[in-house]
Amino acid sequence: MAHGRSNGSDMLPVLVVHGGAGHVPEEYQQSVLAGVRAAVREGYAILQGQGSAMDAVVAAVTLLENNPSFNAGLGSVLNAKGDVEMDAIVMDGRDLTSGAVSAVKRLANPVQLARLVMDKTIHLCLTGEGANQFAREMGVPEVPEESLITDYSRMRWKKNLAPDANLVESLMGKMGTVGAVAVDAMGNIACATSTGGLPNKMEGRVGDTACIGCGGYADNKVGAASPTGHGEAIMKVVLARLILFHMEQGCSTEVAADKALAYMKERVGGVGGVVVVDPQGGWSARFSSRQMVWAAGQQNTLHFGLHAGEHFTQSTDDPN
Template identity: 50%
Template sequence: MDPVVVVHGGGASNISKDRKERVRQGMVRAATEGYNILKQGGTAVDAVEGAVTVLEDDPEFNAGRGSVLNVNGEVEMDASIMDGKDLSTGAVSAVRCIANPIKLARLVMEKTPHCFLTDQGAAKFAASMGIPEIPGEQLVTERSKKHLEKEKQEKGAQKADCQKNLGTVGAVALDSKGNVAYATSTGGIVNKMVGRVGDTPCVGSGGYADNDIGAISTTGHGESILKVNLARLTLFYVEQGKTLEEAANLSLGYMKSRLKGLGGLILLNKTGDWVVKWTSAAMPWAAAKDGKLHSGINLDETTIADLP
Protein backbone atom coordinates (compact mmCIF):
# COMPACT_ATOMS: atom_id res chain seq x y z
CA MET A 1 0.00 0.00 0.00
CA ASP A 2 1.17 3.52 -0.76
CA PRO A 3 0.85 5.44 2.53
CA VAL A 4 -1.49 8.40 2.73
CA VAL A 5 -2.15 11.04 5.37
CA VAL A 6 -4.77 13.79 5.32
CA VAL A 7 -5.10 16.53 7.96
CA HIS A 8 -7.57 19.32 8.71
CA GLY A 9 -7.36 22.43 10.84
CA GLY A 10 -11.03 22.86 11.61
CA GLY A 11 -13.80 24.67 9.81
CA ALA A 12 -13.70 28.45 9.86
CA SER A 13 -16.06 31.31 9.20
CA ASN A 14 -13.19 33.52 8.12
CA ILE A 15 -9.42 33.46 8.32
CA SER A 16 -7.68 36.83 8.19
CA LYS A 17 -5.04 37.36 5.51
CA ASP A 18 -2.20 37.60 8.01
CA ARG A 19 -3.17 34.27 9.58
CA LYS A 20 -3.80 32.46 6.32
CA GLU A 21 -0.18 31.68 5.50
CA ARG A 22 0.57 30.60 9.08
CA VAL A 23 -2.44 28.28 9.01
CA ARG A 24 -1.40 26.85 5.65
CA GLN A 25 2.14 26.24 6.87
CA GLY A 26 0.77 24.49 9.95
CA MET A 27 -1.23 22.15 7.75
CA VAL A 28 1.81 21.42 5.58
CA ARG A 29 3.98 20.69 8.64
CA ALA A 30 1.39 18.31 10.10
CA ALA A 31 0.81 16.40 6.85
CA THR A 32 4.55 16.16 6.21
CA GLU A 33 5.17 14.85 9.74
CA GLY A 34 2.48 12.18 9.37
CA TYR A 35 3.72 11.16 5.94
CA ASN A 36 7.34 10.91 7.07
CA ILE A 37 6.27 8.65 9.94
CA LEU A 38 4.50 6.38 7.44
CA LYS A 39 7.44 6.40 5.02
CA GLN A 40 9.75 5.33 7.87
CA GLY A 41 7.54 2.30 8.56
CA GLY A 42 5.32 3.81 11.25
CA THR A 43 1.73 2.70 11.70
CA ALA A 44 -1.37 4.67 10.74
CA VAL A 45 -1.91 5.29 14.47
CA ASP A 46 1.64 6.67 14.81
CA ALA A 47 1.02 8.95 11.84
CA VAL A 48 -2.26 10.47 12.98
CA GLU A 49 -0.94 10.98 16.50
CA GLY A 50 2.20 12.64 15.13
CA ALA A 51 0.28 14.91 12.76
CA VAL A 52 -2.22 16.02 15.40
CA THR A 53 0.56 16.63 17.94
CA VAL A 54 2.08 19.14 15.49
CA LEU A 55 -1.27 20.96 15.34
CA GLU A 56 -1.81 20.86 19.12
CA ASP A 57 1.59 22.55 19.52
CA ASP A 58 0.71 25.26 16.97
CA PRO A 59 -1.10 28.25 18.55
CA GLU A 60 -2.93 28.96 15.27
CA PHE A 61 -5.31 26.04 15.86
CA ASN A 62 -8.08 25.35 18.37
CA ALA A 63 -6.41 22.39 20.07
CA GLY A 64 -3.66 22.09 22.66
CA ARG A 65 -1.78 25.39 22.87
CA GLY A 66 -4.26 27.45 20.82
CA SER A 67 -7.43 26.16 22.49
CA VAL A 68 -10.36 28.51 22.91
CA LEU A 69 -11.51 29.40 26.42
CA ASN A 70 -14.58 28.39 28.39
CA VAL A 71 -16.88 30.83 30.18
CA ASN A 72 -14.36 31.07 33.06
CA GLY A 73 -11.44 31.81 30.75
CA GLU A 74 -9.93 28.32 31.11
CA VAL A 75 -8.82 25.69 28.61
CA GLU A 76 -10.65 22.34 28.60
CA MET A 77 -9.67 19.96 25.81
CA ASP A 78 -11.12 16.84 24.16
CA ALA A 79 -9.44 14.26 21.91
CA SER A 80 -9.89 10.79 20.47
CA ILE A 81 -7.98 8.26 18.36
CA MET A 82 -8.92 4.94 16.75
CA ASP A 83 -7.09 2.02 15.15
CA GLY A 84 -9.00 0.58 12.20
CA LYS A 85 -7.23 -2.77 12.52
CA ASP A 86 -9.14 -3.91 15.61
CA LEU A 87 -11.46 -0.93 16.32
CA SER A 88 -9.54 -0.12 19.50
CA THR A 89 -10.08 3.45 20.58
CA GLY A 90 -9.06 5.96 23.22
CA ALA A 91 -10.64 9.28 24.17
CA VAL A 92 -10.34 12.00 26.79
CA SER A 93 -12.56 14.98 27.59
CA ALA A 94 -12.42 18.10 29.75
CA VAL A 95 -8.67 17.69 30.27
CA ARG A 96 -6.57 20.60 31.46
CA CYS A 97 -2.92 21.45 31.95
CA ILE A 98 -1.37 18.98 29.48
CA ALA A 99 0.21 19.90 26.17
CA ASN A 100 -1.04 17.04 23.99
CA PRO A 101 -4.43 15.48 24.72
CA ILE A 102 -4.07 13.21 21.67
CA LYS A 103 -1.10 11.45 23.31
CA LEU A 104 -3.20 10.89 26.42
CA ALA A 105 -6.06 9.51 24.30
CA ARG A 106 -3.67 7.00 22.72
CA LEU A 107 -2.48 5.90 26.17
CA VAL A 108 -6.12 5.35 27.20
CA MET A 109 -6.47 3.12 24.13
CA GLU A 110 -3.31 1.12 24.74
CA LYS A 111 -2.81 1.10 28.53
CA THR A 112 -6.32 0.80 29.99
CA PRO A 113 -9.27 -1.58 29.52
CA HIS A 114 -11.43 1.50 28.82
CA CYS A 115 -12.17 3.67 25.80
CA PHE A 116 -12.83 7.04 27.42
CA LEU A 117 -11.56 8.92 30.49
CA THR A 118 -12.67 12.36 31.59
CA ASP A 119 -11.66 15.30 33.79
CA GLN A 120 -10.07 14.26 37.11
CA GLY A 121 -9.81 10.59 36.19
CA ALA A 122 -8.02 11.51 32.99
CA ALA A 123 -5.71 13.82 34.96
CA LYS A 124 -4.80 11.06 37.44
CA PHE A 125 -4.16 8.64 34.59
CA ALA A 126 -1.96 11.22 32.81
CA ALA A 127 0.11 11.65 35.97
CA SER A 128 0.46 7.87 36.37
CA MET A 129 1.74 7.67 32.79
CA GLY A 130 4.35 10.35 33.45
CA ILE A 131 2.73 13.03 31.28
CA PRO A 132 3.96 16.35 32.68
CA GLU A 133 1.41 18.79 34.01
CA ILE A 134 1.94 22.31 32.72
CA PRO A 135 0.49 25.58 34.03
CA GLY A 136 -2.88 26.19 32.39
CA GLU A 137 -1.87 29.68 31.31
CA GLN A 138 0.77 28.17 29.01
CA LEU A 139 -2.09 26.99 26.79
CA VAL A 140 -3.82 30.39 26.72
CA THR A 141 -2.97 32.68 23.80
CA GLU A 142 -3.73 36.38 23.45
CA ARG A 143 -5.92 35.54 20.48
CA SER A 144 -8.00 33.17 22.62
CA LYS A 145 -8.44 35.86 25.30
CA LYS A 146 -9.64 38.38 22.71
CA HIS A 147 -11.92 35.79 21.15
CA LEU A 148 -13.60 35.12 24.51
CA GLU A 149 -14.05 38.84 25.24
CA LYS A 150 -15.60 39.39 21.83
CA GLU A 151 -17.95 36.44 22.19
CA LYS A 152 -19.13 37.58 25.63
CA GLN A 153 -19.82 41.07 24.33
CA GLU A 154 -21.68 39.76 21.29
CA LYS A 155 -23.65 36.89 22.72
CA GLY A 156 -23.79 36.58 26.44
CA ALA A 157 -22.91 33.20 27.89
CA GLN A 158 -23.83 29.79 26.53
CA LYS A 159 -25.65 30.66 23.35
CA ALA A 160 -24.45 28.17 20.78
CA ASP A 161 -24.27 29.32 17.18
CA CYS A 162 -24.34 26.66 14.49
CA GLN A 163 -22.51 28.95 12.09
CA LYS A 164 -19.50 29.65 14.29
CA ASN A 165 -17.09 27.87 16.63
CA LEU A 166 -15.96 25.36 14.08
CA GLY A 167 -12.41 24.73 15.20
CA THR A 168 -10.99 21.24 15.60
CA VAL A 169 -7.90 19.54 14.23
CA GLY A 170 -7.69 16.01 12.91
CA ALA A 171 -5.90 13.47 10.77
CA VAL A 172 -6.59 10.23 8.94
CA ALA A 173 -3.97 7.84 7.58
CA LEU A 174 -3.43 4.62 5.66
CA ASP A 175 -0.16 2.78 6.31
CA SER A 176 1.81 0.41 4.09
CA LYS A 177 0.14 -2.63 5.69
CA GLY A 178 -3.33 -1.38 4.80
CA ASN A 179 -4.30 -0.25 8.29
CA VAL A 180 -6.23 3.00 8.77
CA ALA A 181 -6.57 5.31 11.77
CA TYR A 182 -7.99 8.67 12.75
CA ALA A 183 -7.20 11.24 15.44
CA THR A 184 -9.19 14.37 16.36
CA SER A 185 -8.43 17.04 19.00
CA THR A 186 -10.05 20.31 20.07
CA GLY A 187 -10.37 23.03 22.66
CA GLY A 188 -14.13 23.03 22.01
CA ILE A 189 -16.25 26.13 21.51
CA VAL A 190 -15.46 29.56 22.88
CA ASN A 191 -17.41 30.68 25.97
CA LYS A 192 -18.73 27.13 26.55
CA MET A 193 -20.11 26.04 29.89
CA VAL A 194 -17.56 24.39 32.17
CA GLY A 195 -17.63 20.65 31.50
CA ARG A 196 -19.16 20.93 28.03
CA VAL A 197 -18.06 18.06 25.79
CA GLY A 198 -18.60 18.12 22.04
CA ASP A 199 -18.28 15.57 19.27
CA THR A 200 -14.47 15.32 19.14
CA PRO A 201 -13.93 12.61 21.79
CA CYS A 202 -17.06 10.69 20.83
CA VAL A 203 -16.24 7.81 18.50
CA GLY A 204 -18.66 7.78 15.57
CA SER A 205 -19.16 11.53 15.73
CA GLY A 206 -15.70 13.13 15.86
CA GLY A 207 -14.14 10.33 13.85
CA TYR A 208 -14.08 6.64 13.05
CA ALA A 209 -11.64 4.13 11.57
CA ASP A 210 -12.30 0.63 10.26
CA ASN A 211 -9.91 -1.23 7.94
CA ASP A 212 -12.89 -2.68 6.10
CA ILE A 213 -14.22 0.77 5.13
CA GLY A 214 -11.84 3.65 5.79
CA ALA A 215 -11.14 6.48 8.22
CA ILE A 216 -12.70 9.88 8.85
CA SER A 217 -12.14 12.91 11.09
CA THR A 218 -14.80 15.59 11.39
CA THR A 219 -15.02 19.24 12.41
CA GLY A 220 -17.82 21.74 12.81
CA HIS A 221 -20.70 22.48 15.14
CA GLY A 222 -20.19 19.79 17.76
CA GLU A 223 -23.74 19.50 18.99
CA SER A 224 -24.99 19.00 15.41
CA ILE A 225 -22.26 16.44 14.65
CA LEU A 226 -23.20 14.49 17.78
CA LYS A 227 -26.87 14.41 16.86
CA VAL A 228 -26.26 12.86 13.44
CA ASN A 229 -23.17 10.74 14.31
CA LEU A 230 -21.47 12.42 11.36
CA ALA A 231 -18.38 10.21 11.13
CA ARG A 232 -20.17 6.86 11.21
CA LEU A 233 -23.01 8.17 9.04
CA THR A 234 -20.51 9.09 6.32
CA LEU A 235 -18.84 5.67 6.47
CA PHE A 236 -22.26 4.01 6.34
CA TYR A 237 -22.79 5.65 2.94
CA VAL A 238 -19.36 4.39 1.84
CA GLU A 239 -20.36 0.88 2.93
CA GLN A 240 -23.47 1.20 0.79
CA GLY A 241 -21.32 1.75 -2.28
CA LYS A 242 -21.39 5.53 -2.52
CA THR A 243 -18.25 7.27 -3.72
CA LEU A 244 -16.29 9.19 -1.10
CA GLU A 245 -17.53 12.45 -2.58
CA GLU A 246 -21.16 11.30 -2.54
CA ALA A 247 -20.88 9.98 1.02
CA ALA A 248 -19.39 13.25 2.29
CA ASN A 249 -21.98 15.38 0.49
CA LEU A 250 -24.87 13.25 1.74
CA SER A 251 -23.87 13.30 5.41
CA LEU A 252 -22.87 16.98 5.53
CA GLY A 253 -25.98 17.88 3.55
CA TYR A 254 -28.20 15.97 5.96
CA MET A 255 -26.67 17.73 8.97
CA LYS A 256 -27.13 21.13 7.34
CA SER A 257 -30.73 20.57 6.19
CA ARG A 258 -31.88 18.84 9.38
CA LEU A 259 -30.08 20.96 11.98
CA LYS A 260 -28.59 23.97 10.12
CA GLY A 261 -25.27 22.65 11.41
CA LEU A 262 -22.14 23.42 9.42
CA GLY A 263 -19.11 21.18 9.34
CA GLY A 264 -16.38 19.51 7.40
CA LEU A 265 -14.56 16.20 7.13
CA ILE A 266 -11.54 14.41 5.76
CA LEU A 267 -12.29 10.92 4.49
CA LEU A 268 -10.01 8.11 3.33
CA ASN A 269 -10.94 4.65 2.08
CA LYS A 270 -9.10 1.36 2.43
CA THR A 271 -7.49 1.69 -1.02
CA GLY A 272 -6.01 5.13 -0.30
CA ASP A 273 -8.46 7.39 -2.12
CA TRP A 274 -9.31 10.50 -0.12
CA VAL A 275 -11.61 13.50 -0.13
CA VAL A 276 -12.01 16.74 1.85
CA LYS A 277 -15.44 18.39 2.11
CA TRP A 278 -16.99 21.18 4.14
CA THR A 279 -20.09 23.37 4.37
CA SER A 280 -18.48 26.12 6.49
CA ALA A 281 -16.86 29.10 4.75
CA ALA A 282 -13.40 27.55 4.81
CA MET A 283 -11.49 24.51 6.08
CA PRO A 284 -7.69 24.39 6.12
CA TRP A 285 -6.45 20.96 4.99
CA ALA A 286 -3.48 19.12 3.53
CA ALA A 287 -2.91 15.64 2.13
CA ALA A 288 0.30 13.74 1.38
CA LYS A 289 0.43 10.82 -1.05
CA ASP A 290 2.85 9.49 -3.71
CA GLY A 291 5.43 12.15 -2.84
CA LYS A 292 2.97 14.99 -3.50
CA LEU A 293 1.50 17.44 -1.02
CA HIS A 294 -1.98 18.83 -1.71
CA SER A 295 -3.30 21.69 0.44
CA GLY A 296 -6.00 24.34 0.57
CA ILE A 297 -8.17 26.56 2.74
CA ASN A 298 -11.03 27.89 0.62
CA LEU A 299 -13.23 26.09 -1.89
CA ASP A 300 -11.73 25.53 -5.36
CA GLU A 301 -8.28 26.45 -4.07
CA THR A 302 -5.83 23.55 -4.11
CA THR A 303 -2.05 23.80 -4.19
CA ILE A 304 0.03 20.78 -5.22
CA ALA A 305 3.75 20.59 -4.48
CA ASP A 306 6.47 17.97 -4.20
CA LEU A 307 7.09 16.74 -0.68
CA PRO A 308 10.55 17.64 0.66
Protein backbone atom coordinates (compact mmCIF):
# COMPACT_ATOMS: atom_id res chain seq x y z
CA MET A 1 0.00 0.00 0.00
CA ALA A 2 1.54 3.27 -1.03
CA HIS A 3 0.89 6.89 -1.69
CA GLY A 4 2.70 9.97 -2.94
CA ARG A 5 2.26 13.41 -1.45
CA SER A 6 1.43 16.29 -3.79
CA ASN A 7 2.94 19.75 -3.63
CA GLY A 8 2.39 21.50 -6.92
CA SER A 9 3.28 21.08 -10.57
CA ASP A 10 6.76 19.70 -9.87
CA MET A 11 4.92 16.44 -9.07
CA LEU A 12 3.69 16.16 -12.67
CA PRO A 13 3.60 14.06 -14.72
CA VAL A 14 2.63 10.90 -12.82
CA LEU A 15 1.47 7.42 -13.86
CA VAL A 16 0.24 4.61 -11.60
CA VAL A 17 -0.64 1.07 -12.74
CA HIS A 18 -2.01 -2.09 -11.13
CA GLY A 19 -1.98 -5.69 -12.25
CA GLY A 20 -4.88 -6.96 -10.19
CA ALA A 21 -5.84 -7.66 -6.58
CA GLY A 22 -5.88 -11.04 -4.90
CA HIS A 23 -3.16 -13.54 -4.12
CA VAL A 24 -0.16 -14.25 -6.33
CA PRO A 25 1.51 -17.65 -5.97
CA GLU A 26 5.15 -17.14 -5.02
CA GLU A 27 6.49 -18.48 -8.30
CA TYR A 28 4.69 -15.69 -10.21
CA GLN A 29 5.56 -12.75 -7.95
CA GLN A 30 8.72 -11.60 -9.70
CA SER A 31 7.12 -11.81 -13.16
CA VAL A 32 4.11 -9.68 -12.19
CA LEU A 33 6.34 -7.11 -10.48
CA ALA A 34 8.53 -6.95 -13.58
CA GLY A 35 5.37 -6.58 -15.69
CA VAL A 36 3.99 -3.54 -13.85
CA ARG A 37 7.42 -1.88 -13.75
CA ALA A 38 7.77 -2.32 -17.53
CA ALA A 39 4.28 -0.86 -18.04
CA VAL A 40 5.17 2.21 -15.96
CA ARG A 41 8.43 2.74 -17.85
CA GLU A 42 6.50 2.57 -21.15
CA GLY A 43 3.78 5.01 -20.12
CA TYR A 44 6.00 7.35 -18.11
CA ALA A 45 8.36 7.79 -21.07
CA ILE A 46 5.38 9.06 -23.08
CA LEU A 47 4.55 11.55 -20.32
CA GLN A 48 8.17 12.71 -20.10
CA GLY A 49 8.06 13.36 -23.84
CA GLN A 50 5.08 15.71 -23.29
CA GLY A 51 2.66 13.01 -24.42
CA SER A 52 -0.94 12.93 -23.18
CA ALA A 53 -2.25 11.11 -20.13
CA MET A 54 -4.55 9.14 -22.43
CA ASP A 55 -1.67 7.96 -24.63
CA ALA A 56 0.28 6.96 -21.51
CA VAL A 57 -2.46 4.89 -19.85
CA VAL A 58 -3.35 3.11 -23.10
CA ALA A 59 0.31 2.27 -23.74
CA ALA A 60 0.79 0.98 -20.20
CA VAL A 61 -2.35 -1.17 -20.29
CA THR A 62 -1.50 -2.48 -23.78
CA LEU A 63 1.82 -3.76 -22.42
CA LEU A 64 0.00 -5.53 -19.57
CA GLU A 65 -2.53 -7.04 -22.01
CA ASN A 66 0.39 -8.49 -23.96
CA ASN A 67 1.91 -10.04 -20.81
CA PRO A 68 0.63 -13.59 -20.08
CA SER A 69 1.08 -13.06 -16.32
CA PHE A 70 -2.11 -10.95 -16.14
CA ASN A 71 -5.84 -11.54 -16.64
CA ALA A 72 -6.26 -9.23 -19.66
CA GLY A 73 -5.63 -9.80 -23.35
CA LEU A 74 -3.14 -12.68 -23.55
CA GLY A 75 -3.59 -14.69 -20.36
CA SER A 76 -7.27 -13.84 -19.86
CA VAL A 77 -9.26 -16.32 -17.82
CA LEU A 78 -11.80 -18.51 -19.65
CA ASN A 79 -15.58 -18.37 -19.38
CA ALA A 80 -17.79 -21.40 -18.64
CA LYS A 81 -17.55 -22.53 -22.27
CA GLY A 82 -13.76 -22.28 -22.28
CA ASP A 83 -13.68 -19.10 -24.38
CA VAL A 84 -12.03 -15.72 -23.78
CA GLU A 85 -14.39 -12.71 -23.41
CA MET A 86 -12.77 -9.41 -22.47
CA ASP A 87 -13.86 -5.97 -21.20
CA ALA A 88 -12.00 -2.64 -21.28
CA ILE A 89 -12.58 1.07 -20.68
CA VAL A 90 -10.80 4.40 -21.16
CA MET A 91 -11.85 7.81 -19.89
CA ASP A 92 -10.54 11.31 -20.61
CA GLY A 93 -10.74 13.71 -17.68
CA ARG A 94 -10.76 16.81 -19.89
CA ASP A 95 -14.38 16.47 -21.02
CA LEU A 96 -15.54 13.18 -19.43
CA THR A 97 -15.53 11.36 -22.76
CA SER A 98 -15.19 7.61 -22.41
CA GLY A 99 -15.08 4.49 -24.52
CA ALA A 100 -15.61 0.87 -23.49
CA VAL A 101 -16.03 -2.61 -24.92
CA SER A 102 -17.49 -5.67 -23.26
CA ALA A 103 -17.54 -9.40 -24.01
CA VAL A 104 -15.21 -8.96 -27.00
CA LYS A 105 -13.41 -11.94 -28.50
CA ARG A 106 -10.32 -12.59 -30.60
CA LEU A 107 -8.67 -9.21 -29.97
CA ALA A 108 -5.15 -8.84 -28.61
CA ASN A 109 -5.72 -5.37 -27.13
CA PRO A 110 -9.29 -4.53 -26.06
CA VAL A 111 -8.08 -1.25 -24.48
CA GLN A 112 -7.16 0.04 -27.94
CA LEU A 113 -10.64 -0.77 -29.23
CA ALA A 114 -12.14 1.03 -26.21
CA ARG A 115 -10.12 4.09 -27.24
CA LEU A 116 -11.49 3.85 -30.78
CA VAL A 117 -15.05 3.69 -29.39
CA MET A 118 -14.30 6.96 -27.57
CA ASP A 119 -12.58 8.64 -30.52
CA LYS A 120 -14.63 7.38 -33.47
CA THR A 121 -18.22 6.87 -32.27
CA ILE A 122 -20.94 8.80 -30.44
CA HIS A 123 -21.33 5.89 -28.00
CA LEU A 124 -19.68 5.01 -24.71
CA CYS A 125 -19.80 1.21 -24.87
CA LEU A 126 -20.05 -1.47 -27.56
CA THR A 127 -20.58 -5.11 -26.67
CA GLY A 128 -20.03 -8.58 -28.07
CA GLU A 129 -20.33 -9.10 -31.80
CA GLY A 130 -21.18 -5.43 -32.36
CA ALA A 131 -17.85 -4.44 -30.82
CA ASN A 132 -16.04 -7.03 -32.93
CA GLN A 133 -17.80 -5.72 -36.06
CA PHE A 134 -16.65 -2.19 -35.19
CA ALA A 135 -13.11 -3.52 -34.74
CA ARG A 136 -13.20 -4.95 -38.27
CA GLU A 137 -14.48 -1.63 -39.64
CA MET A 138 -11.58 0.14 -37.91
CA GLY A 139 -9.06 -2.30 -39.40
CA VAL A 140 -8.21 -3.90 -36.04
CA PRO A 141 -6.92 -7.41 -36.80
CA GLU A 142 -8.59 -10.40 -35.16
CA VAL A 143 -6.29 -13.00 -33.60
CA PRO A 144 -6.95 -16.73 -33.20
CA GLU A 145 -8.76 -17.54 -29.94
CA GLU A 146 -6.00 -19.99 -28.97
CA SER A 147 -3.37 -17.23 -29.15
CA LEU A 148 -4.93 -15.57 -26.08
CA ILE A 149 -5.14 -18.75 -23.97
CA THR A 150 -2.26 -19.79 -21.73
CA ASP A 151 -1.73 -23.26 -20.25
CA TYR A 152 -2.28 -21.72 -16.82
CA SER A 153 -5.70 -20.29 -17.79
CA ARG A 154 -6.73 -23.63 -19.32
CA MET A 155 -5.65 -25.49 -16.15
CA ARG A 156 -7.62 -23.11 -13.91
CA TRP A 157 -10.69 -23.39 -16.13
CA LYS A 158 -10.69 -27.19 -15.80
CA LYS A 159 -10.17 -26.95 -12.04
CA ASN A 160 -13.10 -24.52 -11.73
CA LEU A 161 -15.46 -26.92 -13.50
CA ALA A 162 -15.60 -28.92 -10.26
CA PRO A 163 -19.06 -28.63 -8.63
CA ASP A 164 -17.61 -27.23 -5.38
CA ALA A 165 -15.38 -24.59 -7.04
CA ASN A 166 -15.66 -21.05 -5.63
CA LEU A 167 -15.29 -18.68 -8.58
CA VAL A 168 -14.74 -15.55 -6.48
CA GLU A 169 -12.00 -17.26 -4.48
CA SER A 170 -10.58 -18.57 -7.74
CA LEU A 171 -10.41 -15.00 -9.05
CA MET A 172 -8.19 -14.17 -6.12
CA GLY A 173 -5.78 -16.96 -7.08
CA LYS A 174 -4.32 -15.06 -10.01
CA MET A 175 -3.57 -11.43 -10.64
CA GLY A 176 -6.55 -10.00 -12.40
CA THR A 177 -7.73 -6.85 -14.06
CA VAL A 178 -5.03 -4.41 -15.18
CA GLY A 179 -5.35 -0.63 -15.11
CA ALA A 180 -3.60 2.72 -15.17
CA VAL A 181 -4.23 6.33 -14.16
CA ALA A 182 -2.15 9.35 -15.14
CA VAL A 183 -1.79 13.11 -14.99
CA ASP A 184 0.27 14.61 -17.80
CA ALA A 185 2.47 17.72 -17.80
CA MET A 186 -0.52 19.81 -18.95
CA GLY A 187 -2.56 18.65 -15.95
CA ASN A 188 -4.90 16.46 -18.01
CA ILE A 189 -6.06 13.22 -16.40
CA ALA A 190 -6.98 9.81 -17.87
CA CYS A 191 -7.63 6.22 -16.85
CA ALA A 192 -7.69 2.85 -18.61
CA THR A 193 -8.73 -0.60 -17.33
CA SER A 194 -8.81 -4.02 -19.05
CA THR A 195 -9.77 -7.53 -17.93
CA GLY A 196 -10.59 -11.07 -18.94
CA GLY A 197 -13.19 -11.04 -16.18
CA LEU A 198 -14.22 -13.68 -13.65
CA PRO A 199 -12.92 -17.23 -14.11
CA ASN A 200 -15.57 -19.60 -15.53
CA LYS A 201 -18.10 -16.77 -15.74
CA MET A 202 -21.36 -17.30 -17.64
CA GLU A 203 -21.10 -16.55 -21.33
CA GLY A 204 -21.96 -12.88 -21.91
CA ARG A 205 -21.21 -11.81 -18.31
CA VAL A 206 -20.01 -8.21 -18.10
CA GLY A 207 -18.28 -7.02 -14.94
CA ASP A 208 -17.30 -3.65 -13.59
CA THR A 209 -14.48 -2.88 -16.02
CA ALA A 210 -16.63 -1.77 -18.97
CA CYS A 211 -19.01 0.26 -16.78
CA ILE A 212 -18.20 3.96 -16.37
CA GLY A 213 -17.82 4.92 -12.71
CA CYS A 214 -17.24 1.31 -11.70
CA GLY A 215 -14.20 0.03 -13.61
CA GLY A 216 -12.73 3.50 -14.05
CA TYR A 217 -13.41 7.22 -13.86
CA ALA A 218 -11.37 10.30 -14.75
CA ASP A 219 -12.18 13.98 -14.21
CA ASN A 220 -9.62 16.79 -14.51
CA LYS A 221 -11.37 18.62 -11.67
CA VAL A 222 -11.05 15.74 -9.19
CA GLY A 223 -8.72 12.92 -10.27
CA ALA A 224 -8.89 9.38 -11.63
CA ALA A 225 -9.29 5.85 -10.28
CA SER A 226 -8.87 2.37 -11.76
CA PRO A 227 -10.10 -0.46 -9.50
CA THR A 228 -9.57 -4.22 -9.50
CA GLY A 229 -11.25 -7.03 -7.60
CA HIS A 230 -14.62 -8.77 -7.62
CA GLY A 231 -16.56 -6.99 -10.37
CA GLU A 232 -20.05 -7.54 -9.00
CA ALA A 233 -19.06 -5.98 -5.65
CA ILE A 234 -17.34 -3.05 -7.38
CA MET A 235 -20.47 -2.39 -9.47
CA LYS A 236 -22.77 -2.39 -6.44
CA VAL A 237 -20.89 0.53 -4.85
CA VAL A 238 -19.79 2.24 -8.12
CA LEU A 239 -16.29 2.15 -6.68
CA ALA A 240 -14.30 4.45 -8.98
CA ARG A 241 -16.83 7.28 -8.73
CA LEU A 242 -17.25 6.72 -4.99
CA ILE A 243 -13.52 7.31 -4.51
CA LEU A 244 -13.71 10.56 -6.50
CA PHE A 245 -16.73 11.61 -4.43
CA HIS A 246 -14.62 11.32 -1.27
CA MET A 247 -11.88 13.35 -2.97
CA GLU A 248 -14.46 16.04 -3.82
CA GLN A 249 -15.22 16.18 -0.08
CA GLY A 250 -11.55 17.01 0.60
CA CYS A 251 -10.06 13.55 1.19
CA SER A 252 -6.57 12.69 -0.07
CA THR A 253 -6.23 9.94 -2.66
CA GLU A 254 -5.17 7.56 0.11
CA VAL A 255 -8.02 8.33 2.51
CA ALA A 256 -10.60 8.36 -0.31
CA ALA A 257 -9.46 4.95 -1.54
CA ASP A 258 -9.39 3.44 1.94
CA LYS A 259 -12.86 4.78 2.78
CA ALA A 260 -14.39 3.43 -0.42
CA LEU A 261 -12.71 0.01 -0.10
CA ALA A 262 -13.82 -0.24 3.54
CA TYR A 263 -17.40 0.63 2.53
CA MET A 264 -17.37 -2.03 -0.20
CA LYS A 265 -16.14 -4.65 2.28
CA GLU A 266 -18.61 -3.67 4.99
CA ARG A 267 -21.64 -3.17 2.73
CA VAL A 268 -21.33 -5.99 0.19
CA GLY A 269 -18.46 -8.14 1.48
CA GLY A 270 -16.24 -7.28 -1.49
CA VAL A 271 -12.46 -6.92 -1.50
CA GLY A 272 -10.27 -5.34 -4.12
CA GLY A 273 -7.79 -2.59 -4.81
CA VAL A 274 -7.35 0.65 -6.69
CA VAL A 275 -4.83 3.11 -8.09
CA VAL A 276 -5.75 6.79 -7.77
CA VAL A 277 -4.31 10.18 -8.83
CA ASP A 278 -5.31 13.78 -8.11
CA PRO A 279 -4.73 16.88 -10.30
CA GLN A 280 -1.70 17.95 -8.22
CA GLY A 281 0.10 14.66 -8.77
CA GLY A 282 -0.83 12.99 -5.48
CA TRP A 283 -1.32 9.25 -5.95
CA SER A 284 -2.15 6.07 -4.08
CA ALA A 285 -2.16 2.31 -4.59
CA ARG A 286 -4.47 0.84 -1.93
CA PHE A 287 -6.09 -2.57 -1.46
CA SER A 288 -8.21 -4.63 0.94
CA SER A 289 -7.28 -7.95 -0.70
CA ARG A 290 -4.24 -9.98 0.40
CA GLN A 291 -2.08 -8.44 -2.30
CA MET A 292 -2.16 -6.06 -5.27
CA VAL A 293 0.73 -5.66 -7.66
CA TRP A 294 1.26 -1.98 -8.50
CA ALA A 295 3.86 0.47 -9.77
CA ALA A 296 4.10 4.25 -10.21
CA GLY A 297 6.35 6.70 -12.02
CA GLN A 298 6.94 10.23 -10.73
CA GLN A 299 9.94 12.60 -10.63
CA ASN A 300 12.10 10.02 -12.46
CA THR A 301 11.47 7.51 -9.67
CA LEU A 302 9.72 4.18 -10.11
CA HIS A 303 7.75 3.02 -7.06
CA PHE A 304 6.38 -0.53 -6.79
CA GLY A 305 5.06 -3.20 -4.43
CA LEU A 306 2.89 -6.26 -3.99
CA HIS A 307 2.32 -7.00 -0.29
CA ALA A 308 0.63 -4.71 2.25
CA GLY A 309 3.06 -2.06 3.50
CA GLU A 310 5.56 -2.78 0.72
CA HIS A 311 7.05 0.19 -1.16
CA PHE A 312 10.24 -0.18 -3.18
CA THR A 313 11.83 2.49 -5.37
CA GLN A 314 14.32 2.61 -8.22
CA SER A 315 15.21 5.01 -11.03
CA THR A 316 12.82 5.01 -13.99
CA ASP A 317 15.98 4.65 -16.11
CA ASP A 318 16.78 1.29 -14.50
CA PRO A 319 15.85 -1.29 -17.17
CA ASN A 320 15.12 -3.98 -14.55
